[in-house]
Amino acid sequence: MKKKTTRNKWLVFALLLLGFTTTQAQTEYRLTVKDAVDLALKNVADLKNLRIDSAKQEAQNKEIVGSALPQVSGSAQVAHYLTLPKVLFPSAGRTDIYTVLNQEGVKDGSGNTIAAKQEFSVQEFSFVQPWNVTAGVSLNQLLFQPDVFVGLIARKTSIAYATENIKIQEDKTREQVQKAYYQVLIAEQQLEVLQVSLQRFQKLLSDQEQLFKNGFIEKLDIDKTTVSFNNTKSTETQLKNMIELGYAALKFSMGLSQGDKIVLTEKLSTQTVKENILDDGSFNYNNRGEVRLLNTVQKLQELDVKRHRLGYLPTLAFFYQFQQQGMLNKNFSAFTGQNWFWFNSNLVGLNLSVPIFDGMQRKYKIQQAKYTLDKTTNTLDNVKKAIDLEKTSAQINLRNAILNMDAQQKNLELAERVYNTTKKKYEQGVGSSFEVLQADTELQRAQGNYFDALYNAVVARINYFKAIGQLN
Template sequence: MKMKGKWPGLFDKSVLFLILCLWTITSSAQTAQQPDGKAIHQLSAKEAVEYARKNNYQVRKALEDIQIQHQVNREVTSNALPQVNGSAGINHFPQVAVQSFPNFIAMGTYGVLVDQGVKDGSGNTIVAPSDYGLINAQFGTKWTSTIGVSLNQLLFDGQVFVGLQARDAAMSFARKSAEVTEQDVIVNVYKVYFQLLIAKYQLELSHENIARFEKLFHDTREIYKNGFAEKLDVDKVSVTLTNLRTDSLRLKTQMDNGYYGLKLLMGMPIRDSIVLTEDLTEERIKSEILDTAYNYQDRREYQLLEIGKSLNEYNVKRYKMSYLPTLSAVGQLNTAAQRNQFDFFSAGGQWFANSLIGVSINVPIFDGFRKDALIRQAKSAVKKTEFDMEMMKLNIDNEVASSLNTFKAAVYAVDAQRSNMKVAEAVFDQTKLKYDQGLGSNTEITQTQAELRLAQTNYFAALYDATVAKIDYLKAIGKVQ
């Protein structure tokens, strides 16, 4: 049946909202390849979800975040491993630096002369001068070269060790974030898939209504030809039939756009086609929903908060460990050469080796209370996460209660609207029979047909509400798959 009344708005808004969620994936479903390169995918709802899990770009980005975290963990691990570096260098001094220093030669010479009481040519005892002056000399060569290797091994650093302990939690956080993203994909794909199923059923009913009025139009026109009806009656039926066809075309267009949205959610090329193989029945909607027990830990969002709390607690521990000294071992092995000509690689040139082994310790004494501020910030972050967890519990309780309540009301509405639709169909058939027998009017036909369309629209709206409520309930208890 044509989407009218509250159904069109429901279809348009839902599709537009769900299309905004970009999600993807490949399926184990049957796929037929066409000569033009296009593929036809026959998918059940579960197969559509599996396709999205593998192809949705948001999911794939989340999986890349896991790979990034893996590399971050390797980076953290590297801080505890030996750090080995090689170095080499050549320096040229066009003008070797001149250094001035006290004239120790004159000082020594005069010291000996004075001690021995030596006299000068005039017979006077030699007396040391008050200032011996300076010697200006160049020290070094025009070319120097060094080659060496150094090693640094961290022996103790509390922050690094806490980082090593937190690696598993950080990886779990990345994986759980990907699961949350994937969950949103699953929910959106299910909603659009079943929405398209309902739209398909509604389109089939729309064609049935068109067939009814095509027959009514034919009968009315024949009655008019025989002089038992007015031209006005024929025109009224013609207008209604045209409206039905227009509404059916509009519904078909909306459904086609809905398929585009589903492909976008699944990460499927737009040129490919989808055939929905699922059957949506009232029995299926009502099944497997009676168990109202749930556990907060089943929700991926709650699990994510638990891991986040653990990471924040590691931060507190890390900053506390920063008060402890750090200890590391160092070693170096170098060789050097000095030349006045650039002949480092000539035979017979001498290279002089030197090496060292040592241990260094860094003891923090006072940092202006920086560490204390960091610890307090980390503790507050832990507290905020605990508040988030309590808020999440309240949200879960609310989502479970509201979705279950909505589902129960929608199931009741489905039953009521199904009965109402059957009554409307019977009324239309009886009215049509009276009209065929010349006992009814065209106005009655038009009115009962409008009531039938409204009853069908309300039934499908209730069916869609029940489907969405069930999906929302399964998401609320953490059981959507």
């Protein structure tokens, strides 16, 4: 029995430790909408990858610069001939001697011409030494090469391209986070109002039970109120589930773990939605990241056309080579007093490569690059027209959303007055519970319509500032 008690204690301790560890791993964030956006810009994986791409582009730019700097390389070789390569030389033997005697008219003792004996031989000889050591260093400096020249010019433009990609993704992240944030925030405000309605129902049910005990109302009145209370309770449960799902979506859009806790601290009202929405007519297409990105693409493609055109120019490079060679032949030591013989060589020059005819390949590459540039120009023009449509649509939608929000706010205020008046009449005995329930139902409907209109107005505001390129 004592062992079992000890085991239970250890089990409780382990569970407490696990709970403490889980609590410690959870991070709590208290966030305004700006805080949420800033946190997302640091954590979102797509943005992290784009920043890595930007760093990679900088490394590629440095690689291009490196190709224009002097290139130095060294080499060394040690070789030993197991069998020396040889060449053949005619041997200066007896056949050659007799040939010379005949040409000079020399006779033998009998007065006859000396007959040459037909003998021919060759002698093997090698110019290579058994051991050979070679070491050298070479330097090459590119003076002009078209693709490297254009690559050096395009460095800033390529970095600008990577930067604009990051900014476009940042705008998308701002839009996603703000919409997710306000969706949860408005849902929480709606939940607070709904819980007030539940409190009203509980108070009404409590009052009705007393009235029923005193015989002033029927059981039917309590049943009607109970049905409305249960329906509101069900709506509360659905809204809580929606808020939980909204928090999960918000965490994902911010790049946070689902185990983290978020507390929203932003304050939202109809006046907040209406702030800074007046159009001063200062819209500039370059406020939109898509336009800036396409402008950068245009510059890169113009440089690509230039690169192909410069391909007709020659490539010029300077080079220098130094080499030292050593040969070993121990057989020479008896004559020279040394085994090794060393020789140096230096070489300097220019290497010029001139393209003469490439089968018209470069001409058609230039045409293809121009066609690609023309497509980008057409795309840019179409994007500007789409932005005009988006901006006009966003302005109209925002205007309508604000009008609807104001109307729903007035309806909510009116529904609250109707409910309060109906409730007072019921408490004074000149109204029915049915009228109270009906007024409460209309009040809940007005509240729901108001929060829907508020969220739609917030979304319209976000879309409007995105359309004009000023979403912060």
